[in-house]
Amino acid sequence: MSKPKLGDVAARAGVSPTTVSRVLNNRGYLSQRTREKVYDAMRELGYRPNAIARSLKGQRSRMVGLVFPTVANPFYAEMVYRIESFLADAGYRVILCNSDDHPDLEEQYFEMLLSNQVDGIITGAHSQVVANLPHVQAPLVTVDRPGTQKYPNIRADNYAGARMAVEHLVATGARNILHITSTVSEQNLRLAGYRDALTAAGMTPQVLELGFRTPLPRKRELIERYLKESTAGERADAVFASNDTYAAMALNWARTRNLCVPQDFQVVGFDGTETVRALIPELATVVQPIEQIATRAVQRLLQTIESGRQGRPDDTPSPHESDKEQQGSTADVFPVHLHEGGTLRAITVSS
Amino acid sequence: MSKPKLGDVAARAGVSPTTVSRVLNNRGYLSQRTREKVYDAMRELGYRPNAIARSLKGQRSRMVGLVFPTVANPFYAEMVYRIESFLADAGYRVILCNSDDHPDLEEQYFEMLLSNQVDGIITGAHSQVVANLPHVQAPLVTVDRPGTQKYPNIRADNYAGARMAVEHLVATGARNILHITSTVSEQNLRLAGYRDALTAAGMTPQVLELGFRTPLPRKRELIERYLKESTAGERADAVFASNDTYAAMALNWARTRNLCVPQDFQVVGFDGTETVRALIPELATVVQPIEQIATRAVQRLLQTIESGRQGRPDDTPSPHESDKEQQGSTADVFPVHLHEGGTLRAITVSS
DNA sequence: ATGAAAGCGCTAACAT
DNA sequence: ATGTTAGCGCTTTCAT
Numbered sequence: 001m002s003k004p005k006l007g008d009v010a011a012r013a014g015v016s017p018t019t020v021s022r023v024l025n026n027r028g029y030l031s032q033r034t035r036e037k038v039y040d041a042m043r044e045l046g047y048r049p050n051a052i053a054r055s056l057k058g059q060r061s062r063m064v065g066l067v068f069p070t071v072a073n074p075f076y077a078e079m080v081y082r083i084e085s086f087l088a089d090a091g092y093r094v095i096l097c098n099s100d101d102h103p104d105l106e107e108q109y110f111e112m113l114l115s116n117q118v119d120g121i122i123t124g125a126h127s128q129v130v131a132n133l134p135h136v137q138a139p140l141v142t143v144d145r146p147g148t149q150k151y152p153n154i155r156a157d158n159y160a161g162a163r164m165a166v167e168h169l170v171a172t173g174a175r176n177i178l179h180i181t182s183t184v185s186e187q188n189l190r191l192a193g194y195r196d197a198l199t200a201a202g203m204t205p206q207v208l209e210l211g212f213r214t215p216l217p218r219k220r221e222l223i224e225r226y227l228k229e230s231t232a233g234e235r236a237d238a239v240f241a242s243n244d245t246y247a248a249m250a251l252n253w254a255r256t257r258n259l260c261v262p263q264d265f266q267v268v269g270f271d272g273t274e275t276v277r278a279l280i281p282e283l284a285t286v287v288q289p290i291e292q293i294a295t296r297a298v299q300r301l302l303q304t305i306e307s308g309r310q311g312r313p314d315d316t317p318s319p320h321e322s323d324k325e326q327q328g329s330t331a332d333v334f335p336v337h338l339h340e341g342g343t344l345r346a347i348t349v350s351s
Numbered sequence: 352m353s354k355p356k357l358g359d360v361a362a363r364a365g366v367s368p369t370t371v372s373r374v375l376n377n378r379g380y381l382s383q384r385t386r387e388k389v390y391d392a393m394r395e396l397g398y399r400p401n402a403i404a405r406s407l408k409g410q411r412s413r414m415v416g417l418v419f420p421t422v423a424n425p426f427y428a429e430m431v432y433r434i435e436s437f438l439a440d441a442g443y444r445v446i447l448c449n450s451d452d453h454p455d456l457e458e459q460y461f462e463m464l465l466s467n468q469v470d471g472i473i474t475g476a477h478s479q480v481v482a483n484l485p486h487v488q489a490p491l492v493t494v495d496r497p498g499t500q501k502y503p504n505i506r507a508d509n510y511a512g513a514r515m516a517v518e519h520l521v522a523t524g525a526r527n528i529l530h531i532t533s534t535v536s537e538q539n540l541r542l543a544g545y546r547d548a549l550t551a552a553g554m555t556p557q558v559l560e561l562g563f564r565t566p567l568p569r570k571r572e573l574i575e576r577y578l579k580e581s582t583a584g585e586r587a588d589a590v591f592a593s594n595d596t597y598a599a600m601a602l603n604w605a606r607t608r609n610l611c612v613p614q615d616f617q618v619v620g621f622d623g624t625e626t627v628r629a630l631i632p633e634l635a636t637v638v639q640p641i642e643q644i645a646t647r648a649v650q651r652l653l654q655t656i657e658s659g660r661q662g663r664p665d666d667t668p669s670p671h672e673s674d675k676e677q678q679g680s681t682a683d684v685f686p687v688h689l690h691e692g693g694t695l696r697a698i699t700v701s702s
Numbered sequence: 703a704t705g706a707a708a709g710c711g712c713t714a715a716c717a718t
Numbered sequence: 719a720t721g722t723t724a725g726c727g728c729t730t731t732c733a734t
Contacts, residue, residue, distance in 0.1 A: 053711035
């Protein structure tokens with residue numbers, strides 16, 4: 001028999017399908033003898049319950065969709081790794097979607113996930129697609145960047161992190177601090193932190209915007225050209241980058257030019273993934289607590305899923321919805337810390 | 352209505368469920384008018400087909416399971432990213448499983464995937480669990496390391512890559528070449544390549560084995576201690592590492608010690624992911640064609656899935672099974688190339 | 703060109 | 719403590 005089904009087990013054990021189902025789910029009254037008979041039959045047949053059928057019947061799939069730009073980026077990779085691990089522990093499977101920062105793809109993926117009856121979605125996608133989802137049928141949690149107020153957002157304190165990094169640079173005496181980022185926008189809190197810190201110090205922001213979907217080699221070119229030009233006139237002596245890859249590129253450029261790091265040129269990145277810290281331990285960076293963010297995102301999602309399963313027999317919005325969201329928006333910002341590698345000078349206590 | 356179903360659409364359009372299904376699947380004869388009526392009804396209701404129900408009925412889920420040690424490792428991250436992209440293009444969704452090099456977890460994941468009726472599995476898991484899977488009901492393709500002869504294996508030419516790297520080191524005049532690897536075993540072809548190259552050059556292999564599940568910081572300690580000891584007595588002047596992370600750690604150690612790279616100390620890694628090459632472009636490494644491997648793995652899987660869907664009404668093994676596998680085992684090894692970064696000396700043509 | 707009815711594999715009332 | 723029955727949402731013969 002190719003794929004034994006519950007009925008086959010029942011027949012073999014000489015009981016009804018219901019009984020087998022009960023054994024499977026450990027529900028209701030079962031005599032010990034029956035249990036054993038059923039287990040034996042299962043083993044003999046190599047029975048494996050069909051999760052698809054269970055989902056259809058039970059109105060829950062125990063699947064969660066993950067929509068992120070690309071797991072090829074270490075930050076998202078570690079995030080996805082963590083999220084998957086926590087969800088697996090909780091008995092959920094994960095459908096992975098790499099949206100490549102592409103709004104169309106993102107939307108398709110959301111459609112697909114809902115079609116697949118996922119119990120929830122965690123997304124760190126960049127575009128505003130999330131905000132425009134009409135009524136998503138599944139609980140949704142955003143990570144890293146707030147797509148909208150409609151859903152809880154879990155993230156690091158990007159603004160504080162950026163400010164801390166730039167203020168540190170200022171304190172070390174850097175006079176000409178450049179910023180490299182993917183995209184310039186209102187929501188870019190790292191950029192905001194940089195700007196505010198610079199302005200407070202009486203300096204002028206200088207920002208290089210690379211775009212999200214620019215290929216890596218091209219980004220590298222852009223960074224090198226920008227640095228070359230910036231060091232030509234008024235000499236740039238520090239870079240604060242919105243992620244570690246850009247920071248590494250700046251650092252590599254400086255080394256190629258035989259600039260003395262950190263004496264003549266300082267670099268600070270953002271993210272502080274384990275990957276990058278293992279590869280370039282000397283790179284100073286603002287470290288995000290990825291594991292904490294992941295844990296919290298999963299918690300929030302699971303609690304929404306569970307609460308949704310009990311109450312709300314119809315589509316009446318649950319009472320505390322807005323409260324919960326407010327909670328979410330404010331409480332789910334995690335502190336970061338500055339990893340002071342060799343690419344950043346220590347602050348000398350001035351007298 | 353919370354979640355409109357096919358029947359609701361039918362009612363609204365004034366047709367039978369069958370007709371709606373036909374429109375959905377674009378099958379059979381449909382009048383243009385009917386088509387439009389149905390489409391309108393779908394739009395008005397915000398209908399979204401239930402993929403779970405489709406799977407149950409259709410005996411195919413269009414889901415593929417991915418079992419890899421951890422997507423937190425850039426190599427697997429890029430592999431998974433590529434595989435997911437190709438599969439998405441082909442209309443398949445991906446269930447991601449991080450097995451953490453843990454045989455028990457691996458086994459659980461395989462069980463889970465089969466329970467979820469995946470149409471196939473692609474795995475780069477380390478353990479031998481794959482070999483012992485009794486009769487996996489789904490097509491399976493292994494990637495990177497051959498778990499067994501039972502399934503096709505797609506990978507880079509690890510042996511040739513290692514040999515090439517080590518022979519290059521020998522040719523540059525390195526006299527004391529260490530190897531750092533995760534695990535020493537018969538199947539470790541990078542290790543084999545290293546050994547053979549060294550032996551051929553009349554040198555003695557010296558291998559540091561770190562283990563798979565050792566935490567990164569601990570690995571770093573082990574590497575540094577090993578290098579310290581090795582440079583104390585007979586001075587080590589080169590490291591060939593089985594991946595770029597180990598290579599980077601060796602490199603960082605050398606820099607800390609103010610060894611001149613590559614004059615006094617050379618380093619070559621393995622994998623050559625885009626991530627690492629962006630972060631440490633100067634690191635010499637054996638580059639695997641990840642995208643090619645991913646494409647081929649997906650191709651192989653899809654072709655097996657498709658072929659399985661037509662013939663074979665029962666569980667008779669399909670006739671050409673062994674042939675296909677032989678093909679797979681031999682033809683699916685991809686050539687690598689050596690990226691000569693600044694951590695490797697050029698070969699001087701001797702007279 | 704369209705519809706009726708059965709069933710994919712499982713679970714949950716509702717019996718007994 | 720166990721069995722009967724209906725049905726989750728969809729597709730698919732087999733009619734008409």
